[in-house]
């Protein structure tokens with residue numbers, strides 16, 4: 001099955017508690033742009049993420065979540081001086097520490113920094129068509145128009161009726177691939 005491949009740049013998700021510490025009591029996220037996953041959006045709000053070696057300003061993605069989570073590439077992690085284990089979104093126990101700075105306050109996090117494990121969001125209908133289920137590990141064969149075609153292994157399948165079918169890679173992975181404007185991969189088991 002052919003799936004759309006999208007690149008996720010560094011970003012963070014905030015809990016309501018941390019949102020209010022960083023941006024002020026009762027603050028609500030401001031939608032800048034809706035994303036391809038239903039209900040998900042890029043926000044106007046930006047947060048400075050600080051590690052032992054440097055800092056990067058990152059966009060917040062909404063809506064708010066149960067836990068604050070910072071998603072970076074391994075290149076970002078190195079320049080920040082933070083640990084970023086490769087994890088699925090939401091699996092943050094024991095992940096990297098950092099400090100967040102917003103216009104109204106600061107949060108010292110003991111965990112929450114990850115490099116997102118590459119994954120394919122799938123609707124139940126598409127997963128059935130492709131013969132895969134939630135948590136399956138697949139490969140993605142991707143043709144690069146710029147001479148960097150490659151196959152990604154260890155791609156985790158995530159199935160939910162609330163998803164649109166699309167694969168997500170980070171900016172390091174995208175740079176390794178040098179994709180064209182619109183990029184599709186062939187998913188194989």
Ligand SMILES: [Zn+2]
Nearest residue numbers: 119121167168
């Ligand atoms: Zn994703």
